[in-house]
Structure formats: C-alpha cells, structure tokens
Amino acid sequence: MDILQIIIVIGILMLIAKPLGNYMYHVFSNESNRTDKIFGPIEKPIFWIIGLKKRAGMSWRKYAISFVLTNVMLVAVSYVLLRVQSGLPLNPNDIGNMEPTLVMNTVISFITNTNLQHYSGETGLTYFSQMAVIMMMMFTSAATGLSVAVAFVRGITTKGSTIGNFFEDFVKAHIRIFFPLSILITLVLVGMHVPQTLDPTLSVTTLEGATQQIAIGPVASLESIKHLGTNGGGFFGVNSAHPFENPNGTTNVIEILSMWALAAGLPFMYGRFAKSKKQGWVIFSAMMILFLVFLTIAYTAEKSGNPLLNGLGIDASQGSMEGKEVRFGIAQSALFTTVTTAATTGTVNNMHDTLTPLGGLVPLAEMMLNVVFGGKGVGLVNMLMYAILAVFISGLMVGRTPEFLGRKIESREMKLIAIAILTHPFIILAPTAIAFLTDLGKGAITNPGYHGISQVLYEFTSSAANNGSGFEGLADNTPFWNISTGLVMFFGRYISMIALLAVAGSMNRKQWVPETLGTFRTDNALFTFLLLGTVILIGALTFLPAIVLGPIAEHLTIR
Amino acid sequence: MSTITKDGQAESSSVGSILWMALRMSILFIILCGIAYPFISTGLAQLLFPAQANGSLLKDKEGNVVGSELIGQAFTDPKYFQGRVSSIDYKAEASGSNNYGPSNPDMLERTKASIEQWKKDNPDVPIDQLPIALITNSGSGLDPHITPQSASVQIPRISKLTGISEQELQSLVDEYTENRDLGIFGDKRVNVLKINLALREALK
Numbered sequence: 001m002d003i004l005q006i007i008i009v010i011g012i013l014m015l016i017a018k019p020l021g022n023y024m025y026h027v028f029s030n031e032s033n034r035t036d037k038i039f040g041p042i043e044k045p046i047f048w049i050i051g052l053k054k055r056a057g058m059s060w061r062k063y064a065i066s067f068v069l070t071n072v073m074l075v076a077v078s079y080v081l082l083r084v085q086s087g088l089p090l091n092p093n094d095i096g097n098m099e100p101t102l103v104m105n106t107v108i109s110f111i112t113n114t115n116l117q118h119y120s121g122e123t124g125l126t127y128f129s130q131m132a133v134i135m136m137m138m139f140t141s142a143a144t145g146l147s148v149a150v151a152f153v154r155g156i157t158t159k160g161s162t163i164g165n166f167f168e169d170f171v172k173a174h175i176r177i178f179f180p181l182s183i184l185i186t187l188v189l190v191g192m193h194v195p196q197t198l199d200p201t202l203s204v205t206t207l208e209g210a211t212q213q214i215a216i217g218p219v220a221s222l223e224s225i226k227h228l229g230t231n232g233g234g235f236f237g238v239n240s241a242h243p244f245e246n247p248n249g250t251t252n253v254i255e256i257l258s259m260w261a262l263a264a265g266l267p268f269m270y271g272r273f274a275k276s277k278k279q280g281w282v283i284f285s286a287m288m289i290l291f292l293v294f295l296t297i298a299y300t301a302e303k304s305g306n307p308l309l310n311g312l313g314i315d316a317s318q319g320s321m322e323g324k325e326v327r328f329g330i331a332q333s334a335l336f337t338t339v340t341t342a343a344t345t346g347t348v349n350n351m352h353d354t355l356t357p358l359g360g361l362v363p364l365a366e367m368m369l370n371v372v373f374g375g376k377g378v379g380l381v382n383m384l385m386y387a388i389l390a391v392f393i394s395g396l397m398v399g400r401t402p403e404f405l406g407r408k409i410e411s412r413e414m415k416l417i418a419i420a421i422l423t424h425p426f427i428i429l430a431p432t433a434i435a436f437l438t439d440l441g442k443g444a445i446t447n448p449g450y451h452g453i454s455q456v457l458y459e460f461t462s463s464a465a466n467n468g469s470g471f472e473g474l475a476d477n478t479p480f481w482n483i484s485t486g487l488v489m490f491f492g493r494y495i496s497m498i499a500l501l502a503v504a505g506s507m508n509r510k511q512w513v514p515e516t517l518g519t520f521r522t523d524n525a526l527f528t529f530l531l532l533g534t535v536i537l538i539g540a541l542t543f544l545p546a547i548v549l550g551p552i553a554e555h556l557t558i559r
Numbered sequence: 560m561s562t563i564t565k566d567g568q569a570e571s572s573s574v575g576s577i578l579w580m581a582l583r584m585s586i587l588f589i590i591l592c593g594i595a596y597p598f599i600s601t602g603l604a605q606l607l608f609p610a611q612a613n614g615s616l617l618k619d620k621e622g623n624v625v626g627s628e629l630i631g632q633a634f635t636d637p638k639y640f641q642g643r644v645s646s647i648d649y650k651a652e653a654s655g656s657n658n659y660g661p662s663n664p665d666m667l668e669r670t671k672a673s674i675e676q677w678k679k680d681n682p683d684v685p686i687d688q689l690p691i692a693l694i695t696n697s698g699s700g701l702d703p704h705i706t707p708q709s710a711s712v713q714i715p716r717i718s719k720l721t722g723i724s725e726q727e728l729q730s731l732v733d734e735y736t737e738n739r740d741l742g743i744f745g746d747k748r749v750n751v752l753k754i755n756l757a758l759r760e761a762l763k
Contacts, residue, residue, distance in 0.1 A: 049587055215651060
C-alpha cells in the first residue's frame with residue numbers, strides 16, 4: 001500500500017505537469033490565445049493603474065532593476081507593518097510587535113521565497129500580518145521567481161535584445177496562474193476541514209474537564225498559496241504537520257501536488273519556448289531521476305527506523321514515528337519531505353530534525369544541489385545553468401567550441417555561471433564555519449554530537465537554497481541567527497538571479513550558429529546523463545566533507 | 560560626450576519611471592494579495608463550508624462542544640484510550656515537539672520511561688506488542704490519532720478498569736477505525752477523542 005500510494009501521486013504529477021507547462025507557455029509567450037478572453041479584461045485595468053502603456057520588452061538590466069525595485073517596495077511596506085502590527089486591525093489574540101532583527105529576518109525570508117520562520121505563527125503574528133504581509137509576499141515572491149525564470153528562458157531561446165516586460169509577466173503570473181489556482185485549492189482544502197475564519201483562538205472544555213485553547217485563523221487561504229508558490233511558511237509553528245493545516249491523507253496529496261506540479265511543468269514550458277519538446281524532456285528526466293533516487297533513500301531509511309529505538313524490544317515494525325503524524329505514516333511523510341526540499345518549498349508534514357540520519361540527509365542533499373525541480377522558477381534556471389556547464393565541459397573534452405541551443409558559450413557566460421554556482425556553497429559553508437567558531441552560533445544547538453553539526457548545516461543550506469524548512473530544534477530566534485540567515489537568504493536569491501539574467505541577456509544578443517552534423521546534441525538520453533553527472537560531480541565535490549561530518553557520522557554511531 | 564550624457568539621461572529617466580511603476584504595482588498587489596484574496600476566501604469558505612471553516616468542532620449527545628475532531632487532547636485517566644506522546648501536553652494555543660534528533664540521549668531516556676510506565680499500567684500486554692507510534696512524540700504535538708494496533712493493545716487495561724468486555728471494546732475500535740483517505744492515501748487510524756467520547760457514552 002505504501003509503494004502504491006507513492007506511485008499514484010507520481011503518476012498524477014506526470015499527467016498534469018505537461019499540460020501545466022503548455023499553459024504557462026501560452027501565458028508567457030505573449031501570443032494571443034484563448035486565455036486572453038477570460039483574463040484580458042481583468043488585466044487591462046491593472047495595467048492602467050500601474051501605468052504600463054506599451055508593455056515594451058526590456059533589456060536584462062532593465063528587467064533586473066524592475067524586479068529588484070518592486071521587491072524593495074514590498075519589503076519596505078512589510079517591515080513597517082510587522083513593526084506596528086499590534087496596533088493594526090484584526091488582532092483578536094492581542095499579539096505584540098516584532099523585534100527588529102526578527103522582522104528583518106522575516107521580511108527577507110518571505111520576499112526571497114524562502115519562508116524560514118524564526119517566529120511561531122500562533123504567537124508571533126496577527127491575522128492582519130498573516131494576510132497583508134505573509135500571504136501577500138507568498139504571492140509576490142513566487143510571481144517574481146516565475147517571471148525571472150520566464151525571462152531567462154526567453155533570453156536563451158530567442159534572438160534580439162529584450163527578454164520580456166517584468167511588469168507584464170508579474171501581473172500575468174498572478175492573474176492567470178496564482179489567483180485562480182489559489183482560490184480553487186483554498187476552497188477544496190476548506191471542504192476537507194482546513195479552517196478559514198477570522199475568529200480568535202477557540203476555548204473548549206475537554207472530555208476530562210480541562211480547558212484547551214485551540215489556535216485557529218485564516219489557515220486555508222495561506223495553505224494554498226504556500227504550496228502553489230513553493231513558499232512553505234506555515235500558519236502554525238509546526239507547519240503542515242498541524243492537523244488544521246493538513247488534516248488527512250487527501251489534503252497531504254493535494255499539498256504535495258500543489259507545490260510540485262508547476263515546478264515540474266516548467267521544463268515543458270521551456271521545451272515549448274525552445275521549439276524542441278525533447279529539450280524539455282531532457283531537463284524533466286534529469287530532475288525526475290534524481291528525485292526518485294532521493295525518495296528511495298528517504299523512504300527506506302524512515303521505514304527501517306531508528307536502530308536505538310528498534311533495539312528496545314517494542315514493536316517498531318512501522319518505522320521511525322518520532323516527529324511524524326499517524327494519519328500520514330511513513331509513506332506520505334517520506335514523500336512530502338522529498339518533494340518539499342526538491343521543490344524548495346520548505347513546508348514540512350513531519351519534523352525534519354527527528355528524521356533518521358540518512359532520512360535527514362535527503363532533504364539536506366536536495367537543497368545543496370538545488371536543481372531537483374526547484375522552487376518557483378529557480379530550479380529550472382539552475383538546471384539550465386548546469387546544462388550550459390555540461391555543454392562547456394563536454395566541449396572542452398572533445399576540443400570543440402561549446403554551443404547551447406545554437407549559441408556559442410563563451411567566457412562571459414561561463415564567468416557569470418561560475419559566480420552563480422560558487423555562491424551557493426560559499427554562503428552555506430562559510431557561515432556554518434563561523435557559527436561553530438562563535439558561542440552565539442554554538443549556543444543554539446539543541447542536539448548533542450554529530451546531529452548538532454547537521455542542525456547548523458541544515459539551517460544555512462535551507463536559507464541559501466531559499467527552502468525554509470529547518471532542523472527546528474535549533475534555537476534560532478536570536479540576533480546572530482536572524483541576521484546571518486537573513487543575509488544568506490538575500491545573497492542566495494539575488495546574486496544567482498541577477499547573474500543568470502545577465503547570462504540570458506548575453507545569450508540573447510549572440511549570432512545563431514547553424515546546426516551541423518558536428519553539433520553536440522543536447523536533446524537526447526546521453527546528454528541527460530552528462531547533465532546528471534555534472535550536477536552530482538559538482539555537488540559531491542563541494543559538499544561531501546560537510547555531509548560526512550553531520551548525517552553520515554551520526555548514522556555510523558547509532559547503526 | 561554629448562551622446563553619452565544623452566544616453567545617461569535616458570537611462571536615469573527610465574529608472575525613475577520604473578520606480579514609479581514598481582511603487583504603484585506594489586501597493587496594488589498588497590491590496591489584491593494581502594487583503595482582497597484572504598477576505599474573498601474567508602467569505603466563500605464561511606458560506607460554503609461553515610462547519611469545516613470554523614475548526615470542525617465535535618459535540619457530545621447533549622450538544623456540548625468537547626473539542627475539535629482534528630486536535631488531539633491529553634487523556635490522563637487510564638480508563639480512556641491514550642494518545643501519543645506530546646511534549647507540549649496537547650496545549651493547542653501553540654504547536655511543536657522537542658525536535659529530538661535520532662541520536663539524542665534524552666529521547667532514548669523518554670522512550671525507556673514510556674516503556675516502564677507501559678509495563679506498570681498494562682501488565683497483561685508484553686512490550687513486544689507495544690507499537691512504536693504510541694510512545695513517540697508526534698510532529699505537531701497535537702496528533703488526534705493513534706494506529707488501530709495502538710488502540711487494540713490498550714483494550715485489556717480499559718476492559719479491566721471499566722468492566723466493558725474485551726470483545727465489545729474491540730468492536731468499538733473496529734467501528735472507529737478510519738480507512739485510508741479515498742481508500743489509498745495516508746494510514747489507517749483511530750481518532751482518540753471520538754472513540755473516547757463513545758466510550759464515555761457507553762459508561763453512562
């Protein structure tokens with residue numbers, strides 16, 4: 001039954017990913033199509049309010065300036081709202097203002113689509129903040145990521161000097177993708193018992209006569225965009241492990257598919273832009289192969305359980321249930337964990353800190369690679385970056401000028417890609433080392449031994465990959481952690497995005513070289529494996545030592 | 560020189576217009592995403608699914624609210640079915656667990672203590688039948704469910720304390736065992752609050 005339900009979920013994904021990719025192509029290709037009839041009249045007044053008259057294409061620089069400035073505006077407003085939230089409306093539970101370093105961490109966390117949470121929603125945010133800051137940024141950061149990814153794809157697949165109009169992309173991403181899907185999924189979730197109310201915390205008398213306070217709120221509307229936008233920040237502290245956020249097996253599957261389907265559809269959208277569906281399949285297959293390997297490790301590790309507990313003479317046949325929920329069991333927990341770190345959502349339905357060492361290695365490794373489907377847009381862009389790198393390395397090996405999609409790859413592109421690839425490990429490993437060298441960093445560790453190393457490594461990896469899940473035992477709501485992870489999230493998002501937009505701009509301007517018999521093909525199975533090899537090689541060379549010190553060492557000590 | 564200045568001016572004026580557009584768009588989308596969307600969602604949810612939207616409250620026969628069917632409760636009386644370990648003692652104004660890593664000695668100690676307690680409370684059921692789910696901390700600390708097996712192993716104790724026969728209790732467990740969702744997703748489970756509510760009715 002376990003294996004079967006996992007296969008069914010993957011099967012549904014395969015069915016819906018391609019149509020979604022096609023749909024996204026229609027939305028962003030800017031050719032007129034059927035969806036214009038429905039959404040055009042809604043977008044028209046919005047373009048008018050923004051003052052977007054011509055919707056002219058932008059150079060990569062203008063595109064980058066536009067998305068950064070928009071993000072700056074959203075951050076500024078959100079910062080103020082969180083600092084004064086206690087005096088604003090919709091605060092039935094009398095929640096106070098947030099302190100500055102926590103606000104800084106929170107706004108960066110949400111605008112970068114990370115959703116690392118150093119606060120707990122029940123006690124840290126008013127309903128108004130949950131709506132006007134958290135839900136709002138869940139939409140806008142996802143739309144920003146998707147727009148940038150689309151612009152990147154336009155840059156490498158078309159010829160000219162412009163890569164689209166950011167404002168137009170941003171509006172369309174909301175109106176044609178995120179709003180309709182979010183409202184639909186919100187209502188489906190409410191029908192399946194996820195609350196959606198503005199009433200304050202409930203107070204009930206339990207069966208044994210005690211009083212139980214039950215936190216509640218507008219949960220469902222956050223839940224849907226949290227997954228669709230691969231955001232991942234929970235309404236409650238324990239995120240989708242909370243029975244109100246994720247009450248049963250069906251909602252679990254809906255949440256998994258919500259965060260996974262758009263990310264899995266993007267390679268197909270890219271295939272349409274590249275006018276070669278095979279290109280899309282190459283990228284999708286590479287992602288899916290990596291995913292299946294990771295899923296197998298996670299499921300097997302969790303099903304085998306924790307040797308320390310298995311040795312106590314109890315019936316441990318179910319697997320490692322510490323930190324998991326009965327309604328999900330091992331299968332739906334392992335699947336959720338693998339998807340949430342693949343799609344860099346960061347929502348959790350079980351506590352990743354409590355995973356067995358090898359089970360915990362899976363989310364860590366997926367975030368280190370940051371290419372297995374990936375967050376809104378970012379995963380596709382990263383995978384394409386590795387594809388260009390794979391072409392470059394292969395070209396060097398056979399002594400031919402590397403080409404990708406009919407364009408020569410030259411030193412400018414490779415320099416920019418090197419910056420993007422090296423930033424990721426640097427902003428993970430350097431802060432991890434700093435944290436271990438200082439008492440401010442070490443003081444947060446709550447699990448002794450090698451697991452403590454994993455806790456710190458996980459926190460920075462999650463921040464850099466803009467994932468946002470955590471080994472949540474880490475006592476991370478301190479100025480040291482708020483500022484350090486805030487900076488890591490910031491650099492993790494914007495350095496690679498801007499570098500890659502620059503790559504797109506430079507590819508865009510190049511002469512196309514005609515395809516000949518000698519052209520190195522990037523649309524076949526051989527290239528899929530070259531791509532996988534490049535990803536694994538770079539990832540392993542960079543991160544293996546750190547992984548050995550954390551999860552592997554822990555695994556060997558409790559085996 | 561003049562062309563460069565011209566270009567520079569053109570570039571700076573366009574940054575200004577981008578800034579102005581970015582500001583207008585940000586304010587518009589804060590209103591759309593942060594206010595319109597959640598209010599529309601709340602309105603539709605309250606209209607279409609009022610019971611679910613307000614926390615799926617559970618009432619006893621007299622109509623008193625006894626909790627939410629989705630949120631677990633602490634049961635200390637041994638004649639009731641017991642839920643899973645909760646480091647927050649099922650206090651649902653917050654949520655969470657200790658986040659013990661797999662090698663954490665405190666977790667090992669806690670589990671050993673649970674086993675000793677089990678031996679004391681359930682002398683008739685050997686520990687090799689004690690399911691791991693019952694003595695591990697749930698992720699949320701609010702898990703409303705236990706596995707069917709975790710319910711069955713508590714029957715001898717409850718039968719002894721309440722006088723209800725083991726067969727009757729087993730059929731109660733069977734009755735309250737919920738299937739996988741849509742017959743396939745998730746695991747089989749027993750809602751502890753629901754079965755204890757039925758048990759209380761049976762005792763009256």
